[in-house]
Amino acid sequence: MIKFSLFIQLLLCVFSICYSQENQLGKSTMSTDFGSYRNRYLYPITNLKYTTSIKNDWLVSVRVRSYGTLFYFSKTAYDITPMIEYKVIDRQTWKLYTGIGSDVRLRFEKDIRGTQESSVEPMLSISPYFYKKQWVFNSPLWTRIYSNGIGLTILPEIKYQFHPSWCVYGRYELSYFTVYRTDNSQFQRDCFIGIQRRIK
Amino acid sequence: MKKLVFFLFAPLLFLSCGKVPINEKGKPIHPFNDGFENKSLSLYDLLLVSDSSINTTFVSFPTRSGNIALKTVLRPSDFVYNGYRTELAIYNSSFYQSEAYYGFSFYIDSNYQDQSYTLLCQWQDLPDYLQGESWTSTPVLHGSPPPLLLHYVDGKLELKGNESTMQSDKTFAISPSIPIEKGKWYDFTTHIYWDDTDKGYIEAWLNKEYITPSNGLDYKFYKRNLFNRSGNYFKFGQYHGGIKPTHSNIVYFDEVKIGSTFQSVQP
Numbered sequence: 001m002i003k004f005s006l007f008i009q010l011l012l013c014v015f016s017i018c019y020s021q022e023n024q025l026g027k028s029t030m031s032t033d034f035g036s037y038r039n040r041y042l043y044p045i046t047n048l049k050y051t052t053s054i055k056n057d058w059l060v061s062v063r064v065r066s067y068g069t070l071f072y073f074s075k076t077a078y079d080i081t082p083m084i085e086y087k088v089i090d091r092q093t094w095k096l097y098t099g100i101g102s103d104v105r106l107r108f109e110k111d112i113r114g115t116q117e118s119s120v121e122p123m124l125s126i127s128p129y130f131y132k133k134q135w136v137f138n139s140p141l142w143t144r145i146y147s148n149g150i151g152l153t154i155l156p157e158i159k160y161q162f163h164p165s166w167c168v169y170g171r172y173e174l175s176y177f178t179v180y181r182t183d184n185s186q187f188q189r190d191c192f193i194g195i196q197r198r199i200k
Numbered sequence: 201m202k203k204l205v206f207f208l209f210a211p212l213l214f215l216s217c218g219k220v221p222i223n224e225k226g227k228p229i230h231p232f233n234d235g236f237e238n239k240s241l242s243l244y245d246l247l248l249v250s251d252s253s254i255n256t257t258f259v260s261f262p263t264r265s266g267n268i269a270l271k272t273v274l275r276p277s278d279f280v281y282n283g284y285r286t287e288l289a290i291y292n293s294s295f296y297q298s299e300a301y302y303g304f305s306f307y308i309d310s311n312y313q314d315q316s317y318t319l320l321c322q323w324q325d326l327p328d329y330l331q332g333e334s335w336t337s338t339p340v341l342h343g344s345p346p347p348l349l350l351h352y353v354d355g356k357l358e359l360k361g362n363e364s365t366m367q368s369d370k371t372f373a374i375s376p377s378i379p380i381e382k383g384k385w386y387d388f389t390t391h392i393y394w395d396d397t398d399k400g401y402i403e404a405w406l407n408k409e410y411i412t413p414s415n416g417l418d419y420k421f422y423k424r425n426l427f428n429r430s431g432n433y434f435k436f437g438q439y440h441g442g443i444k445p446t447h448s449n450i451v452y453f454d455e456v457k458i459g460s461t462f463q464s465v466q467p
Contacts, residue, residue, distance in 0.1 A: 041365040067332030077332035114329030119218025149220035
């Protein structure tokens with residue numbers, strides 16, 4: 001059942017990208033970043049993210065995270081995160097988006113010493129964006145809902161536009177996971193640097 | 201169409217919802233007891249040997265208890281994975297915020313000769329599988345120094361820890377160097393509370409005498425002993441790292457035990 005569900009989720013990701021391309025009126029961006037110094041050691045992670053706007057007020061995005069590689073293709077683990085966000089506040093210097101999505105965790109590593117498994121979690125997002133000249137600062141807050149707990153992630157990102165189509169950025173990710181009705185919780189930290197290109 | 205997508209999406213999302221990707225606290229350690237009397241290594245989860253018919257054999261002399269002991273041989277040609285080694289591994293032997301006793305007897309052969317170090321046992325860390333990690337990253341940025349190890353070099357035994365998750369030369373001493381006589385059995389016992397903060401501790405005995413220094417209250421040495429919350433796993437035998445042994449050396453082992461009390465891991 002989980003495999004079937006994952007398959008449907010992936011189809012929905014593809015569908016959302018195709019749908020958004022057909023209807024997009026605004027800009028699309030492709031970004032890639034690398035990390036990470038996670039907790040207390042280095043571990044390679046690659047992110048690839050496609051974002052496009054539809055009907056001015058909507059953003060559709062898909063992020064693919066590959067674990068254990070700086071070269072996008074991983075045999076061990078991926079996170080695929082499709083999301084749709086709606087612009088609720090639009091000011092000159094800042095904007096606020098809220099959105100929903102899902103976090104598809106694919107774990108291919110087979111090792112009896114771990115309890116990892118693939119799954120999909122629903123996700124809520126609230127993302128303020130602040131603009132000043134060539135600088136953009138945004139700090140999304142993601143809430144993932146698990147069967148036995150919750151995960152909160154804040155992703156502050158600072159971006160500098162050095163060319164009409166190109167930006168560089170750095171992002172810190174701080175996640176807090178907690179299991180309901182227990183005192184079991186954990187912080188997870190990751191850092192990334194990346195580059196973004198406007199493609200339309 | 202939108203309703204169809206919603207009604208398909210919502211229940212599927214609910215059904216496939218997984219558990220929070222963090223490790224449980226205080227899982228019980230799996231007890232282990234092997235005196236090698238049945239001349240089998242089937243209890244071990246992993247054999248890190250190049251040829252078990254040469255590297256790990258059973259002998260009736262010397263033995264610490266019972267009639268059989270394990271003879272480990274490490275030759276200059278025994279390069280397995282990324283190091284010179286003859287090791288046996290036991291999984292599920294150290295979990296986050298749990299405690300356990302570990303005991304085994306060892307006997308350095310009278311003809312043992314090597315000036316470089318060998319690890320008689322180590323507790324090796326694991327990738328945080330729940331957070332997507334694995335052993336085989338590209339490039340390998342995370343080194344694999346064991347958080348705790350028992351080190352034999354130049355006729356002396358020393359219990360050590362590793363400060364760095366990245367480099368194996370950032371070790372620190374937990375016990376003083378203890379002279380070891382070749383051709384004699386020693387009983388090593390340790391009690392460890394596993395944690396990724398400095399609440400983690402280890403206390404250790406050689407022949408039932410403390411080898412960890414007193415801290416004024418007891419003989420527990422407090423220091424982080426997990427690099428992440430996946431836990432460690434236990435290996436014993438002979439491990440030389442990347443340093444090629446100059447001779448074929450023999451170390452005997454007997455009465456390998458993991459339990460919840462000091463008495464339960466004695467020979």
